[in-house]
Amino acid sequence: MTPTTPVLEMTGISKRFGAVQALTDVNLTVHAGEVVGLVGDNGAGKSTLINIISGVHSFDEGTIAVSGERVSFSSPQAAQRAGIATVFQDLSLCDNLDVVANLFLGQEFLMGGVLDEVAMEKKSWDLLRSLSAKIPSVRIPIAALSGGQRQTVAIARSLLGSPALVMLDEPTAALGVAQTAEVLNLIERLREQKLGVLLVSHSMADVQAVCDRIHVLRLGKDAGDFDGANTSTETLISAITGASDNVVSQRAAKNSLAGTERTPS
């Protein structure tokens, strides 16, 4: 990949909840201008990893470096300040507020102690245009927007703090075909803007469509890094489910053509 320092480098991350070893020795890197998919079955540790990256949970062992600098977050706000923006699955938008109010919620522009609506609206248009977003008006409540448009607003809001890495949690879940395509376009535009993108998704098709690299988690451990464009769905699914771990499939793999798998161990 690129020789630059990665925007996110996690090495040897382990996390234990009581008797449950949620993550064991997980290594994950994301470079600037790279879209990395994070996939795994339910219970594979995806949510734990997301929560660690976004600063919700702490981790027991390992190191996290953002743009080469070693960090440890105590809160989501600290992660944000360090340059990691998270778009949660529920989007965290207020339906009753308009697009501008949602974009700047908690970080409003002020002019003499009073909200500077003009400056915020101008910045909103700039931001949405840089994403080629299709929003009819920035002065309508979020309740009046479609699912794809809401996702757009949530992603646009994550860009306000000029982050180095944007993490998207299931951005295409519950979206229609056209809206999913819009969101995937948006992810590609984030890549063009030289941001690191970590895409967490259940949808193999979406992950394969946009990701440069796909990182698979299984039972809290790394189960391989795959090339985004040239990996078949079967290979991914067998890595996710661990179907390649048993003797039968290992024999089958030995006899068939070698896959594109690049397992770390």
Add this chain to the structure above:
Amino acid sequence: MSQDAPTKDGLSTATFVPAAVDERIHAVNPVQAFGRRIREGQLGVLPVIVGLVVIVIVFQTINGNFISPSNLVNLSTSVAYIGMLALGINLVLLLGEIDLSLAQLGGLSASLMGVLLLRQGADPWVAVLAMFALGVGVGFIQGWFFAVVGIPAFVVTLAGLLAYSGLTLTILGTQKNLSVSNTFVSDLANFYFPETLAYAAGALIVIVYAGGQVFGAMRRQRAGLTRPSYLGIGIRSVLLAAVTFGFLAIVNQDFGLALPFAVLIAVAIIIDLVLRKTKYGRAIYAVGGNVEAARRSGIRVTWVRISVFMAAGVIAALFGLMKAGVTTNAGSTLVGTQDLLNAIAAAVIGGTSLFGGRGSAWAPILGALVVGSINNGLYLIGFSSDAQQIITALVLLAAVVLDALSRRGQRRSGR
């Protein structure tokens, strides 16, 4: 992205066409757009203003005294205290919560003030300060139980409602009646502004409103954003001026502009500015809309909740002072459940949602005008107070149904 989106009909007069217009969004004619806004309940204050005009016309045709100067002065003072309590409840409703105790809290603070003033011989300032301290303190305690302990506001304030009516009786002792006539309280409630001062204040409001609108439009134009049309600003300013000066001209034929009504308008203006123009106001709407999103945005949800209950407590004390002055009573009969219901009705009729996050500072004022006009008009026609209560209840029910329907309308149209 093309800058010049199609502008085929007269609708697209906007000077600024955003680059990213969704091709699926079709221009609709004003009639269609209006129909859609009716279904989705996005008409703002229009329905309540239409309702108010209908109410005025109906009562005026049945009884010619309705818009008479003396009745309008009378109406303005009763609207003042209904509206004041409604302003307090409105703030709590914006959070998506309810405060059932505010009317009783107003009664308790008025009785406390009356006892201090008349039976303990305290200084008027001390008495008034004590009642506002009570309002803030009780608001803080109720807000703390709700926001920190996590008890539903409904339960906390229902307990408050019972406790404060009991406390009122305790404070009053054996003599439950307490008249505050011929004290500063009734003097304040019966203060009327001189004609010229009232007109000057009205002119100031209209000029500041129009000036602010024009200034805002100019700033938006300089920044390259769509600006509201100057014609629209002109029409709204003229309407505001007509209503303001029409009202002042009529009441000035009688006693004039009453202090309680002026205070109501002043408090509403302050609350309106806080809600629309400050970070704090934005935080109130955010908490009412989506608590989790507000928390993740770094808004201190607990503090916003407690402070809103405190503000509502202060407003409740002001309501107690006003109603005690207008009715010259600070005894146990000062407030009743109908005060609370009138105030909730006023806020909801004016367009504030019971589900939180939607509404404005003007909703309770418009709603109080509706509720006050209905009560006053029915009284003029000769209806009993029982009938007044039933009709107010029906209007409240209609307003809540409208609120629920508009939410459903928004969901049905895929929004």
